[in-house]
């Protein structure tokens with residue numbers, strides 16, 4: 057089982073939409089668990105799950121030692137795709153983490169309670185609990201404790217950006233923080249890469265910002281996600297564009313991204 | 325002097341860009357102070373100010389009683405336009421606010437130290453300190469203590485949204501929080517309105533989301549801000565689009581918004 061955090065300090069870059077699309081595509085061949093670590097609960101909503109008080113990630117992180125077990129809040133979405141929902145109460149759970157010793161590793165500890173794929177034949181394994189191949193964590197646009205928990209729990213981090221001038225400073229802050237997490241709290245954290253989103257290769261501004269980032273040795277992925285209103289429309293139908301409009305160019309782009317993630321998981 | 329907070333829980337909707345554009349246009353006829361309350365420091369950067377450790381809003385909010393005075397961190401941008409810069413240290417200042425009694429009102433108290441416009445003739449007033457007509461606060465995409473401080477300090481709140489499905493849940497969370505602040509911490513806080521951004525009136529999805537919001541009695545303003553890459557380009561020249569490309573349609577739209585704000589200020 058591997059865990060990937062989808063993170064950006066800059067807001068509105070497509071974190072939730074990417075986590076959802078990747079979850080849907082990867083679940084065609086793997087067992088996937090989505091974790092919504094954003095108090096906005098966008099991922100929870102777009103998956104058609106009602107975010108209910110008392111059974112969300114907030115209860116797992118917030119209540120010191122007698123918090124709920126992660127397995128007790130998991131909701132099914134479709135075959136091979138489940139989610140740990142968020143709730144607005146995550147904001148106060150984040151504040152209550154401040155005073156705890158495991159403030160940065162509460163989510164890693166919770167994910168560690170999930171049963172691992174084992175070598176036992178299926179018959180001997182307790183079938184009550186699903187075994188996940190990959191966990192995808194959606195994060196809020198901040199470097200607060202919820203994002204820190206995601207970075208400490210993750211094996212890999214994917215950073216969506218919009219290639220515009222205002223993205224640069226936030227990206228540098230995030231890359232510095234990831235470097236710090238790798239040196240102190242999670243030496244196993246790997247950079248999967250920086251993914252240009254809302255990208256329009258006809259725009260000089262997008263081209264020049266990407267060139268500037270590459271020149272600064274930012275690990276920009278070969279994949280690109282363009283802009284299409286069908287992506288936003290799909291969300292109002294509680295679907296990802298990959299199922300709502302499979303012929304749309306964006307769907308092909310999310311599938312290319314999923315291929316890159318498959319490759320990354322195989323090389324682990 | 326009146327204070328306006330530009331706030332949205334949803335990220336990447338144009339908060340920083342609007343605060344900057346409004347600051348530039350309003351400073352043509354008023355004395356304006358910008359306050360950057362986002363640890364990303366986007367507004368600070370786009371104004372061409374170097375965000376330096378030790379002289380930012382972080383020092384004003386973070387250090388309990390012996391914090392720096394607001395007037396000691398103000399930087400000039402142009403005639404009639406100054407800024408209180410942000411710095412990444414605002415993240416830790418936000419955490420340190422958690423344990424203080426005035427955790428929600430630290431910014432309001434800091435702004436209250438600014439000299440008010442007075443009836444004394446100019447000669448008798450201490451010319452060392454500028455008198456501001458309006459304070460504009462840019463906030464991070466979250467409901468944490470920095471945004472709470474902005475809502476408690478503000479007389480009015482302006483909420484940019486992108487009229488898409490994923491915006492709805494976050495908007496409801498923010499409207500509920502504003503309602504709570506009005507009932508408990510700041511009864512003087514008024515709703516200026518919800519401003520559709522990146523708006524394309526040819527898109528059915530944008531139209532139907534706006535209709536849904538109006539039907540739910542969301543106070544949607546008559547102004548609209550469309551999308552144009554010149555807005556993003558202007559930021560790489562440390563300018564607002566209103567000075568970078570004054571003939572661009574977006575510049576006219578930001579001026580319409582500034583008119584609405586002028587009207588709101590006059591009616592106060």
Ligand SMILES: Nc1ncnc2c1ncn2[C@@H]1O[C@H](COP(=O)(O)OP(=O)(O)OP(=O)(O)O)[C@@H](O)[C@H]1O
Nearest residue numbers: 067068069070071072073197283284287288335488
């Ligand atoms: N490729 C795309 N083309 C067009 N619209 C998109 C695309 N990706 C996402 N969107 C839309 O843009 C908006 C922002 O996307 P999303 O909410 O996924 O970003 P985010 O980074 O998760 O935001 P936040 O910082 O608020 O968590 C949403 O309305 C979404 O539907």
Ligand SMILES: Nc1ncnc2c1ncn2[C@@H]1O[C@H](COP(=O)(O)OP(=O)(O)OP(=O)(O)O)[C@@H](O)[C@H]1O
Nearest residue numbers: 067220335336337338339340341465551552555556
């Ligand atoms: N009207 C517009 N047309 C085109 N691009 C825009 C427009 N307004 C803002 N932008 C660009 O969109 C991006 C997001 O805008 P901005 O950073 O102002 O949003 P924000 O709400 O402050 O984001 P955050 O939630 O990260 O603080 C920036 O790259 C900005 O230059």
Ligand SMILES: [Mg+2]
Nearest residue numbers: 071072094098
């Ligand atoms: Mg999101």
Ligand SMILES: [Mg+2]
Nearest residue numbers: 339340362366
């Ligand atoms: Mg901003």
